[in-house]
Amino acid sequence: MSGVRQKAGSSAKSAAGLADQGDAFRARPVIESDLAAITALDKVNTGKAKPKYWRSLYERYRTPGRPRFFLVGESGGVFAGFIIGEVRAWEFGSPPCGWVFAIGVVPEQRVQNVGSRLFDELCRQFKQAGVDKIRTMLARQDNLVMSFFRSQGMMAGPFIELEKSLD
Numbered sequence: 004m005s006g007v008r009q010k011a012g013s014s015a016k017s018a019a020g021l022a023d024q025g026d027a028f029r030a031r032p033v034i035e036s037d038l039a040a041i042t043a044l045d046k047v048n049t050g051k052a053k054p055k056y057w058r059s060l061y062e063r064y065r066t067p068g069r070p071r072f073f074l075v076g077e078s079g080g081v082f083a084g085f086i087i088g089e090v091r092a093w094e095f096g097s098p099p100c101g102w103v104f105a106i107g108v109v110p111e112q113r114v115q116n117v118g119s120r121l122f123d124e125l126c127r128q129f130k131q132a133g134v135d136k137i138r139t140m141l142a143r144q145d146n147l148v149m150s151f152f153r154s155q156g157m158m159a160g161p162f163i164e165l166e167k168s169l170d
Contacts, residue, residue, distance in 0.1 A: 040082040070132040084108035086121040101129030
């Protein structure tokens with residue numbers, strides 16, 4: 004697990020306007036040196052290492068364009084988790100809203116409000132981008148993540164996901 008709990012690099016300075024809770028926690032934009040910790044945490048949470056996937060997200064989210072947010076949480080200067088979201092608009096008639104599509108917290112940090120603080124910062128940035136609603140999608144059996152989002156005030160929305168196997 005040592006690959007997950009990395010000391011933040013010297014270039015990981017806090018950006019203006021990001022959440023600062025007055026303690027050792029801070030949220031900041033992702034930097035390239037965070038990718039190893041993010042990949043390691045994702046492997047802990049999913050059982051699969053996906054370094055190319057995380058590299059591609061990093062490249063896409065650091066490119067200017069529509070409002071996209073890839074945030075890292077640090078506790079005492081040590082990587083504690085991440086959250087990713089973006090503003091999406093007019094898919095299936097939905098007005099612009101914020102979408103959370105990835106969140107991960109180092110297991111030992113889960114009771115330290117890391118996820119809540121990252122979620123709050125993402126919501127703040129979504130509001131600043133002009134949206135007033137946030138959505139996500141998750142697997143039905145993912146009780147941990149479902150419980151987290153419910154604890155943040157999220158509930159079932161107006162859309163139903165449908166899928167078909169292409170085998």
